[in-house]
Amino acid sequence: MGEWQTNPTFAMCRALAGGADLSSFAGGPFDVREVVAGMRPEVKDGFLFGEVPWTHFPQGNRVREAVHFLHSGGSPVRTGTGVVHGMCGNDMRAAVVLAVPFLIRIAADTHHPHRGDALAAVSSPARARHFGVASRDELLLHRGDTQDDDLYDDYGVEVTGYPAGWSVAAARAAITADVALLLPLLGDPAPSIRIDAAYALATAIDPDRTVRTALRTRFAAERDPIVRAALVLATAESTRAHPHPPTTAWMREQWRDRTQASEVRLAAAIGWLCLTDEPVPGDLRAAVDELTTDERAHAMDDLPWMATAGGSGETGLQHCARRMLHPEQPDPAWCDDPWAPGH
Incomplete structure (x- = not known):
């Protein structure tokens, strides 16, 4: 110092x-x-x-x-x-x-x-x-x-x-x-590049909806479920900064759509919850509870939003599900000492 x-x-x-x-x-x-x-x-x-x-x-x-x-x-x-x-x-x-x-x-x-x-x-x-x-x-x-x-x-x-x-x-x-340099990376051959490009673009100032439109356009063409989930979360983050009711309604459609990949539905549920102050619908709660398996929660930590949201021994998805659906529940007891009793 x-x-x-x-x-x-x-x-x-x-x-x-x-x-x-x-x-x-x-x-x-x-x-x-x-x-x-x-x-x-x-x-x-x-x-x-x-x-x-x-x-x-x-x-x-x-x-x-x-x-x-x-x-x-x-x-x-x-x-x-x-x-x-x-x-x-x-x-x-x-x-x-x-x-x-x-x-x-x-x-x-x-x-x-x-x-x-x-x-x-x-x-x-x-x-x-x-x-x-x-x-x-x-x-x-x-x-x-x-x-x-x-x-x-x-x-x-x-x-x-x-x-x-x-x-x-x-x-x-x-x-x-530098949005013009980042937008082409949404179509990069490497899934990790596409995810991180969406994560960066979500922070851009976007009053004319150029970024959000690009994210939605890429979502329509994307086939990788984790990348699609990233595009959903990026769209939600951009919309949080620049509100757009039609996009919020689109989020609702995605988590209700049983033909969508589970990762996409979970990302859309989280995105919709962050974009509204409405009470949690029963079908959303049921979908998140059903889809949030341990395996899927760990897989979704490939998304930087989820990786940074984790804490107290929970994955990011598990932490989001608990805080958003059950905010009254305390953080789980967690000890990161491998020599502690029970470890």
Whole structure:
């Protein structure tokens, strides 16, 4: 943390902790939303890392080195996306946001050996407070608008004191700016790429419904049940940010359709619950209870929404089913000590 205290943004964070008005720093050199918006296309396309002010943000040099190493074909786990995921997991997203445009371009390069790892990391900074979240109110929620300083209240601060809402908003804006690079990945030969492309696109700002339309179009052509489930959840997440009653009605049709794959019906049930505040219908409850087998719950952890929703020894699907259908039930007792009695 000593290194972070010498970072030029530390004075801003210290001032905010002392009660300074966040709006007085908006649009300045340490507002990551402004920095991302000002990144020129030639900088992103040419991987001109030296043109990006990494050092304005905590551990920025570390992120720059990691993404440069990844772009050069280095190990994604040790230094590339491992750094990105690790910093987001440690609630330090500001510098990671600057890597998003470069990660997207690596993912779009069909010849890059680590494109899948890059794509899986793209949306990490675009979501905050979502690990272990499985309730109707929170699972697919995007708080606030990209330039709304109320995000400071919605998301609070990162471990460094940096406004977390600014990082999330900047990441979503960066993804939105490169939607044209991400959309073709919905048709990639690799199912994992199609899933992660849907996961990233779900965070895009989509007032004209371009992304949601693409997700629905791909759903009509997709044959893999897990990928279809991903497209349903991505559609629901996008619709949560940009409400569209016909899409909510479509979700209801999917979980009621017994000809659909079980994974699709479960994803649609979860998506519909997150899009409405209606009481849980009896047929939805029955469908989820019937379809949520242990085997299927583990298989659906291939979906990043479900993987991050897990907790207390439950898979993401099991956690969602319990929190959404039986919110009165407490978290199950869980011990991760393999030497504890009974393990």
